[in-house]
Amino acid sequence: MTGWLDHLWYGSARPLWPLWPLAWIYRWVARRRRDTAISARGALSPLAAPVIVVGNITAGGTGKSPLTAWIVAELKSEGWRPVILTRGYGGRSSTYPLLVKPDTPVSTSGDEPLMLARQSSCPVVVDPRRSRSARWALAQDLGDILVCDDGLQHYALARDLEIAVFDGQRGLGNGAPIPVGPLREPPERLDDVDFVVGNGRWVAGIQHAEQYTMVLSPTVLRHVKSGETRPVDWLLDRHVRAVAGIGNPERFFQTLRGLGARVRPLALPDHHRFGAGDLAVQPGEQLVMTAKDAVKCQGIAHDHCWVLDVTACLPGRFREVFMARVTEIQSRT
Known part of the structure; x- marks a missing residue:
């Protein structure tokens, strides 16, 4: 995200208000794509492993990847074999799905997947179609639980647990949809997620029963x-x-x-x-x-x-509640 756009979106004003017609079109298209993807995935067989999605409803970085790294480390400590699924923004591979290794060229994998592969020592699979990478990872027996980094809006992938991450300083910004503001989805979307995590501080203006600070x-x-x-x-x-x-x-x-x-x-x-x-x-x-x-x-x-x-x-309370949810999901799969 460029600095000037960051300033326009994350201030209190809405200087880009003349673009409101585009914002409504963006929101309508996003809702249509969501409904279509959710409808299409209903025809697919369920995944044979729990799926955890880490994402956000705002554009720009919020701290999703450090949280993903924490999640897979905690899952490994409990005996799980986590696999990270990611789009691989900035990378370009000749074939997908791509299993990222510590020596994979960053131009092929993208920066965040390579960083996560080196930090987490667990499989990282890149594919713009994360539902495809999920089935491939399970078919290859890479792990028994899937953690999708930045996949909140990738509705083609069924999920069991959702975590929305915010930059605590920026929060919802000016509260407007793209391109007037930073919102990919309206704040009401948070009613459906399991956890809200604020990077650095509590997120102002958000009321959620399971909100924590990272x-x-x-x-x-x-x-x-x-x-x-x-x-x-x-x-x-x-x-x-x-x-x-x-x-x-x-x-x-x-x-x-x-x-x-x-x-x-x-x-x-x-x-x-x-x-x-x-x-x-x-x-x-x-x-x-x-x-x-x-x-x-x-x-x-x-x-x-x-x-x-x-x-x-993250607080011990978050780990306790998070692991309890994972155990509950495991009992259903």
Whole structure:
């Protein structure tokens, strides 16, 4: 998402109000596609495994992938064999479904699938048609539970549990549909989801019985080229060129400032294709980026490039209720 559009959508005003006719058309088309997809999947045989969908009703990044990584880690700790399903935005493969491996070219898989494959050590399957990838993953016996990253609007895929993720700072933005605002679906869609998770803080304006807050906690600095690690307090009073091509770059910059770094920021569009010029630093600076961006920079990184690794932290109550729901779903499948 570009910075100017981000400003227009996530302020309190609606400066793009002349586009309301397009917004209503977008909402009508989205509702029609949803109804058609749900109707079509009724003719298919049920999937032989639980399906968990992580997504959002707003455009742009919200923290879905860190939550997905947390979910599969918790499922593995309970004896499940999770498989991550994803569209693979930004990648292009000659064949689908694509099983992503740690050495899969990022141009083939997309940045988030490759990041998740390296972080989670569980199968990641890319396919624009996630219902197809779900059946393929089960036929290949890759796992026994499916976690769909960014699939809330992919209604062709049947699901047992839905989690809607929000950037806690941005919330619903100006509350208008695309293109006047950031909403892919109306707020009433949240009545159907099982959980609402706010990244960083409670989401204002949303009332849901199962709303929780997720915090992305910095864990370690990792050298892009060598893999060497250093504690995050190494950033204290250090001059840092902070580069971020994610949904909300300012959140990343604030995290670095909170660690004591002297930040010179460079905000880039989500899923940005990096060039060597994007990684330029001034004398005495270290460059720090996100894990999502680092998978695209392996071949162009220099000796001053570091990744700030983070992990999602959620309340114990969320884990308790989430696992209880999964157990309930298991008993029905």
